[in-house]
Amino acid sequence: VRPAPPTRPGESSYSSISHVIYNNHPDSSASPRKRPGEATTAASEIKALQQTRRLLANARERTRVHTISAAFEALRKQVPCYSYGQKLSKLAILRIACNYILSLARLADLDYSADHSNLSFSECVQRCTRTLQAEGRAKKRKE
Numbered sequence: 001v002r003p004a005p006p007t008r009p010g011e012s013s014y015s016s017i018s019h020v021i022y023n024n025h026p027d028s029s030a031s032p033r034k035r036p037g038e039a040t041t042a043a044s045e046i047k048a049l050q051q052t053r054r055l056l057a058n059a060r061e062r063t064r065v066h067t068i069s070a071a072f073e074a075l076r077k078q079v080p081c082y083s084y085g086q087k088l089s090k091l092a093i094l095r096i097a098c099n100y101i102l103s104l105a106r107l108a109d110l111d112y113s114a115d116h117s118n119l120s121f122s123e124c125v126q127r128c129t130r131t132l133q134a135e136g137r138a139k140k141r142k143e
Contacts, residue, residue, distance in 0.1 A: 081132060092135035099128040 072090050079096045081088065088096070103124035105112040113119060119127075 080128065088135060095131050096128065096135065099124065099131045103128050 072093055075097055076088055076093050079093065079100045081096065102112055102119070103121065106119060106121045106124045111118050
């Protein structure tokens with residue numbers, strides 16, 4: 001194969017040949033230039049890495065949510081309610097638990113109330129009962 005004559009002043013026939021080789025054979029391993037498929041491969045590797053990271057983050061979040069839900073379920077089983085089959089929201093469980101803890105503390109002659117109002121045990125139990133009733137009614141309205 002004879003080198004092609006220079007097309008521009010100062011251009012050697014070697015650069016013309018390399019130009020033809022690199023442009024006509026993009027799969028050539030001798031090419032110092034980026035091949036058309038390389039950018040796509042790098043982008044797809046980055047996309048795959050991002051997808052893997054997202055999947056791992058989603059798995060961690062799912063585990064976190066399941067752990068919190070299990071903890072709320074365990075708490076729900078420890079606080080008084082009208083029916084253990086009754087579905088309570090997380091907020092309702094927290095409200096009932098707070099009032100129940102206040103009642104138990106008062107029974108032990110402790111005052112855990114925020115305002116240190118020193119409620120009697122019966123008043124604490126009434127608060128707990130009202131909260132249970134209110135949460136039961138709120139749940140029925142939503143259904």
